[in-house]
Amino acid sequence: MTRLRPPDEVRAICRVLERAGHEAWCVGGAVRDALLGIATLDWDIATSARPEQVQALFKRTVPVGIQFGTVGVLDAHGVLHEVTTFRHDVETDGRHAVVKFGASLDEDLARRDFTINAIAVHAERLELRDPFGGREDLERRVLRCVGDAPERMREDRLRALRALRFAGRFEFDIEPATWEAIRASAPHLGRLSMERVKQELEKVMEQVAKPARTLERYREAGILAALLPSIAEAPRERFAAIDHLARPGLVRRPDRRMLRLAALFVEPGVRPARRLEQQLKELKFSTVEARATVALAEGAGEVTLTRLRELATATSDAPTDPAAVELRRTIARVGRLRVPGLTRLLWARAKAEGVPASEGRAGVGLYRRAMRSAFRDPLTVADLAVDGDDLRTAGVEAGKGMGEALQWLLEQVMVDPALNRREELLALLRGR
Ligand code: ATP
Ligand code: MG
Numbered sequence: 001m002t003r004l005r006p007p008d009e010v011r012a013i014c015r016v017l018e019r020a021g022h023e024a025w026c027v028g029g030a031v032r033d034a035l036l037g038i039a040t041l042d043w044d045i046a047t048s049a050r051p052e053q054v055q056a057l058f059k060r061t062v063p064v065g066i067q068f069g070t071v072g073v074l075d076a077h078g079v080l081h082e083v084t085t086f087r088h089d090v091e092t093d094g095r096h097a098v099v100k101f102g103a104s105l106d107e108d109l110a111r112r113d114f115t116i117n118a119i120a121v122h123a124e125r126l127e128l129r130d131p132f133g134g135r136e137d138l139e140r141r142v143l144r145c146v147g148d149a150p151e152r153m154r155e156d157r158l159r160a161l162r163a164l165r166f167a168g169r170f171e172f173d174i175e176p177a178t179w180e181a182i183r184a185s186a187p188h189l190g191r192l193s194m195e196r197v198k199q200e201l202e203k204v205m206e207q208v209a210k211p212a213r214t215l216e217r218y219r220e221a222g223i224l225a226a227l228l229p230s231i232a233e234a235p236r237e238r239f240a241a242i243d244h245l246a247r248p249g250l251v252r253r254p255d256r257r258m259l260r261l262a263a264l265f266v267e268p269g270v271r272p273a274r275r276l277e278q279q280l281k282e283l284k285f286s287t288v289e290a291r292a293t294v295a296l297a298e299g300a301g302e303v304t305l306t307r308l309r310e311l312a313t314a315t316s317d318a319p320t321d322p323a324a325v326e327l328r329r330t331i332a333r334v335g336r337l338r339v340p341g342l343t344r345l346l347w348a349r350a351k352a353e354g355v356p357a358s359e360g361r362a363g364v365g366l367y368r369r370a371m372r373s374a375f376r377d378p379l380t381v382a383d384l385a386v387d388g389d390d391l392r393t394a395g396v397e398a399g400k401g402m403g404e405a406l407q408w409l410l411e412q413v414m415v416d417p418a419l420n421r422r423e424e425l426l427a428l429l430r431g432r
Contacts, residue, residue: 004034006123009075010043013083014123016057022049023086025105025120025129032116035138036170045083046108046120050101054083068099087111092155106131113152113159114166114178115144143167143174149181157192160185160223161200168214169207179221186222197227198284205260210243212236215264230279231264238267240352245344259341261285262293268346269304272297292341299334299342305353308346312362319377320416327370328377328414336374343367378413378420381406385422394426405429 314323
């Protein structure tokens, strides 16, 4: 039971509320996580005190969501804890709720989405209040709506996406009536703002260790067809690849989250649709994110998985080995800055397609070789050890001939980077 004990700062806040004659309980995600044995940081407090009473009781507060009854209380370390007045949702339109205060704890728990999110614990007595059987569902590993599933999903369409995220995060089954209600919600998800949808996808990529199953559930429920039609027919392996991409982890790694998101839109050996950037922007990707994704998709379009595996399993380390030359040409085509993300993404896809165990280490080798090549080898005309002036001095005329000469030299050094020295290149040019 000690794992259920909230941190001292949270207990102190609850004590202040109770001494003033109010009820105070820890609720929601932290209680759920504690019961699952997962360390958690954000302990939300629910109270019978009105928001203005909460504000009056604590020195330092922040009105984080006053209209919904949430006051942020700052503890001695300046850490914010959310204290929310018990409430009813009286009226809903699929996303926005009109709330009414003056509810009881049980009523407050009843308006929550899933049984596992509707458990309260008293901060001192560690007494549990669990009117919907949340603990049993945690034990049986089942995600279930509080109350009538179709009705709860109609009240707030975001719950369909939340359900799939929680089921994925904890690897839970979805109770049949809840699943049916999710499927029935799919055609109505257009009500959600694209910002919310994107946020949900980001949370899936962050919180779910292996998102493929969740994404397949999105597909089965008809949610992809409704919200992301361009990937509704994507091969299973595209989603499976995401399971092989590192998750952002506790220390937030936005680049990793981004790569997982981008993987949704990338197909090796297939050029991306010209509309991709526009589509991503409609999905509320930032310009930077949209461009990075398009760049990855374009790069991946240049490389088939067969070619990738040939490059990965090449054994010779010699710079003039055909595989090394091929790797260089590929990097030149996709752009050296795209190499780290693209190699990770493509190798993850190769794994999803089932690379033999014997090639298991090959991906690591490929990554190292590709990085070395990308940042050491001459891959563009600008990397040549000669420039236009050198060539003019050597008698090459400005204009078309100059461009051709530089390209020709680049061809030579791509095949053998050791040739990329000024004297060597000028000699080569004379002998051309
Ligand atoms: P996380 O660890 O992802 O933060 P959480 O359970 O704390 O999980 P929040 O989105 O922070 O999720 O919400 C806190 C609590 O508020 C939930 O546990 C749930 O009880 C309730 N809740 C949140 N969103 C909804 C919703 N759309 N409908 C009903 N209840 C909700
Ligand atoms: Mg939370």
